[in-house]
Amino acid sequence: MAKKVNREEVLDYQTYSDTREELRAPAQVAKSVRRIHLGPHLTFLFENHLTTLYQIQEMMRVERIVKEADIQHEIDTYNGLLADPGNLSCTLLIEIPEPEVRDQLLRDWLGLEKHLYVKTRSGERGMAQFDAGQVGSDRLSSVQYLKFSLQGHDPVAIGCDFPLYRHEQELTEEQRQALQQDMQE
Secondary structure, eight states: OOOOOOGGGOOOHHHHHHHHHHHHHHHHHHHHHTEEEETTTEEEEEOOHHHHHHHHHHHHHHHTOOOHHHHHHHHHHHHTTSOOTTOEEEEEEEOOOSHHHHHHHHHHTTTGGGSEEEEETTSOEEEEEEOGGGBOSSOBOSEEEEEEOOTTOOEEEEEEEETTEEEEEEOOHHHHHHHHHHHHO
16 A cells, blocks of 8 residues: 555644644645646646645644544545555546536536546556545536556556547656656555
């Protein structure tokens, strides 16, 4: 498994709040290189140990979580989003600012989850694995958690071959290196 966040790494929300700016900077750098836009409406935020720890800390700060069981619940939930070694995980944001357009497209795009992929250097596609609970019978959720099975093959592009949203984005060298490193965690 990818390196999981353990309880000893997680600060209480007040200590985190006091040191947030210095702890936030490296997480923001990690997030920026792992943020990949695909066409005008899809953003993939690839996750690793550091970005996951950051999300846990932010949830604890915002929700002022102090009970040990609640802290462990956040850790377990976010750790569950991390991929096994040789694979990738990400948060997919479907970003459509206009509410009426968003509502219609989330209905029209039902089935999109079967058409997202990461392309490897060998040309093979690792198809997205969605959480079935996030796909309704009549529409998608605008936030999805995905995993891509790549069996250690180097990622070079991300794409979608859904008939209503065909796009492919080649990864930059910096993105390829970051994702390859994440697959080795």
